[in-house]
Amino acid sequence: MARAVSTRRKLGFTVAAWTVALLLFFPILWTFLTSFKTEAVAVAQPPQWLFFDWTFENYVAVQEQRNYFSFFLNSVIIAVGSTALGLLVAIPAAWSMAFVPGAKTKDLLMWMLSTKMMPAVAVLVPIYLIFIRLGLLDTRIGLVIVLMLINLPIIVWMLYTYFREIPGEILEAARMDGATLRSEILYVLTPMAVPGIASTVLLNIILAWNEAFWTITLTTVSAAPLTKFISSFSSPQGLFYAKLSAASVMAIAPILIMGWFSQKQLVRGLTFGAVK
Amino acid sequence: MGKITLRNVTKKFGEVAVIPSLDLDIEDGEFVVFVGPSGCGKSTLLRLIAGLEDTTDGHILIDGMDATHVPPAKRKLAMVFQSYALYPHMTVRKNIAFPLKMAGMDAALAEKKVEAAAKVLNLTAYLDRRPGQLSGGQRQRVAIGRAIVREPKAFLFDEPLSNLDAALRGNMRLEITELHQSLKTTMIYVTHDQVEAMTMADKIVVLQAGHIEQVGTPLELYNHPANVFVAGFIGSPRMNLIGGVDAAALGATTIGVRPEHIDIGLSGGKWNGHVTVAERLGSDTFLHVAVEGIGPMTVRAGGSVLASSGDAISLTPQADKIHRFGPDGKAL
Numbered sequence: 326m327a328r329a330v331s332t333r334r335k336l337g338f339t340v341a342a343w344t345v346a347l348l349l350f351f352p353i354l355w356t357f358l359t360s361f362k363t364e365a366v367a368v369a370q371p372p373q374w375l376f377f378d379w380t381f382e383n384y385v386a387v388q389e390q391r392n393y394f395s396f397f398l399n400s401v402i403i404a405v406g407s408t409a410l411g412l413l414v415a416i417p418a419a420w421s422m423a424f425v426p427g428a429k430t431k432d433l434l435m436w437m438l439s440t441k442m443m444p445a446v447a448v449l450v451p452i453y454l455i456f457i458r459l460g461l462l463d464t465r466i467g468l469v470i471v472l473m474l475i476n477l478p479i480i481v482w483m484l485y486t487y488f489r490e491i492p493g494e495i496l497e498a499a500r501m502d503g504a505t506l507r508s509e510i511l512y513v514l515t516p517m518a519v520p521g522i523a524s525t526v527l528l529n530i531i532l533a534w535n536e537a538f539w540t541i542t543l544t545t546v547s548a549a550p551l552t553k554f555i556s557s558f559s560s561p562q563g564l565f566y567a568k569l570s571a572a573s574v575m576a577i578a579p580i581l582i583m584g585w586f587s588q589k590q591l592v593r594g595l596t597f598g599a600v601k
Numbered sequence: 602m603g604k605i606t607l608r609n610v611t612k613k614f615g616e617v618a619v620i621p622s623l624d625l626d627i628e629d630g631e632f633v634v635f636v637g638p639s640g641c642g643k644s645t646l647l648r649l650i651a652g653l654e655d656t657t658d659g660h661i662l663i664d665g666m667d668a669t670h671v672p673p674a675k676r677k678l679a680m681v682f683q684s685y686a687l688y689p690h691m692t693v694r695k696n697i698a699f700p701l702k703m704a705g706m707d708a709a710l711a712e713k714k715v716e717a718a719a720k721v722l723n724l725t726a727y728l729d730r731r732p733g734q735l736s737g738g739q740r741q742r743v744a745i746g747r748a749i750v751r752e753p754k755a756f757l758f759d760e761p762l763s764n765l766d767a768a769l770r771g772n773m774r775l776e777i778t779e780l781h782q783s784l785k786t787t788m789i790y791v792t793h794d795q796v797e798a799m800t801m802a803d804k805i806v807v808l809q810a811g812h813i814e815q816v817g818t819p820l821e822l823y824n825h826p827a828n829v830f831v832a833g834f835i836g837s838p839r840m841n842l843i844g845g846v847d848a849a850a851l852g853a854t855t856i857g858v859r860p861e862h863i864d865i866g867l868s869g870g871k872w873n874g875h876v877t878v879a880e881r882l883g884s885d886t887f888l889h890v891a892v893e894g895i896g897p898m899t900v901r902a903g904g905s906v907l908a909s910s911g912d913a914i915s916l917t918p919q920a921d922k923i924h925r926f927g928p929d930g931k932a933l
Contacts, residue, residue, distance in 0.1 A: 492684065492686070494682050494683075494684050494686040495686045495687075495688065495689075497653050497673075497680075497682070497686065498680065498682060498686035498687075498688075498747075499688075499699075500652075500653065500672070500673045500674055501651060501653075501673050501674070501678065501679060501680040501757075502674075502679075502699050502700035502703055502747065502751070503674045503675075503700050503703035503704055503751070504674060504699075504703050505674060505703075508703055512699075512702075513688055516688075516690045516691075517688070517689065517690055519690075
């Protein structure tokens with residue numbers, strides 16, 4: 326029998342849920358509103374909510390000062406590139422761990438995940454030095470590699486979980502049907518894991534897009550993505566909240582829109598296998 | 602050609618020897634059934650032949666060539682799995698065509714073969730559906746279709762009918778037997794169901810704990826079981842196995858009498874008892890009898906026998922149909 330919930334309790338839960346959601350969303354909403362204010366209104370006390378003169382001047386100013394599209398292009402290349410490279414490494418890795426596990430496979434997976442627990446700054450100096458030596462500072466390829474490595478444990482883990490759901494007999498059937506390892510992965514495993522791979526790709530694009538520590542530290546101009554674009558408005562000329570907000574909105578809008586349209590896929594991906 | 606020879610084949614999982622050491626010859630065109638209780642190693646043996654498991658020791662020869670270390674893709678054997686193992690993202694057409702694609706066959710020729718196989722298996726109307734839209738029986742047919750298009754040296758069936766309901770199982774049993782008669786390709790079929798084994802096989806291999814207990818035609822196994830295990834396993838209902846005085850009187854440790862080889866009467870028979878349960882199948886009646894001094898016994902009587910629960914009954918085994926087994930369980 327379904328659990329009986331009184332209308333009153335339902336109302337209570339609804340109000341609570343909306344409150345939490347609004348609290349979480351408030352900073353984004355405030356940034357969005359601020360981006361349409363003049364600098365004076367932006368810092369006005371008491372704050373003005375909706376009734377101010379809406380203006381696009383911040384967006385125009387931001388675009389005049391920095392070329393948004395070059396940052397945008399870098400963000401796309403870095404996010405997509407690191408995810409693609411990650412998949413290339415992670416699919417075979419997850420395949421072998423899911424279908425031919427060894428005695429230490431679990432340990433290996435845990436170890437991979439544990440690297441995510443280390444503060445990134447702990448390896449900043451070695452990576453920075455390596456980047457200088459290899460001439461990778463402020464290059465897209467350098468960032469693609471670093472972000473791929475940073476997110477690799479998550480990509481492998483996610484794919485491993487999806488692959489585990491695929492019955493081994495189907496892969497054995499492919500082997501009996503004469504498929505080589507390459508064909509088995511290309512024609513059978515990958516198509517069957519498409520929903521899982523899609524969620525992995527989406528999540529990793531989001532993670533790579535939002536990654537700020539490495540992208541800001543390892544770039545100056547030519548490979549700088551949108552994170553750098555935002556941060557560049559935060560200090561030199563003092564604090565310009567309205568322009569900073571406009572830059573932030575421009576930086577997060579693409580990923581927000583992508584996330585919005587793919588949320589079904591994302592939720593399915595993140596809860597895949599939880600309930601059969 | 603599809604002659605498969607196993608020489609001294611051994612399989613260990615860690616320290617556990619699932620198949621201690623086994624020799625077997627399967628002739629070209631034979632329908633061989635591996636039968637045995639669950640965990641007897643029959644599926645493992647099939648997977649060793651398929652190449653899905655590595656042998657720990659020994660050799661597997663296919664048409665005289667050593668295939669022990671040949672990967673499954675190169676053994677030219679086709680397998681039908683218990684779970685069907687169809688590719689869920691491909692249509693029936695693509696499923697059946699997959700092995701041909703892997704073999705690099707010309708697409709037009711492959712299409713022709715797929716159409717032909719679909720016709721044989723009554724799948725033509727379903728070629729553009731996906732496995733998820735098919736019934737269990739249809740899925741099983743697709744799995745068989747995928748196996749036959751590549752014209753393998755031998756077919757391997759791993760309990761292919763155990764996911765189907767009883768009526769469908771009977772039909773598919775017949776279809777597979779007919780398929781074997783028309784293709785004349787070697788088939789190796791694994792089942793725990795001795796009815797499937799008896800009805801389909803040219804040759805039955807009875808396995809227990811990785812050992813071959815007996816190899817023979819269905820009737821050889823039925824008429825001349827080599828030991829107590831085979832005697833009890835082959836035949837339905839099971840053979841009645843009796844020890845004690847009755848066995849000693851015939852110079853054996855155990856004697857076996859099949860339910861259909863016992864005559865019934867009201868009195869004056871060899872054994873007396875009373876009916877506990879009468880199972881009426883229409884054509885036959887299985888009487889479960891509690892026999893004094895022996896215990897439960899099953900008797901196959903005609904459909905018109907009216908004995909029912911609680912009735913006193915007297916049983917006499919047909920003297921020439923009694924099987925005698927020695928202290929080691931082997932037939933005397």
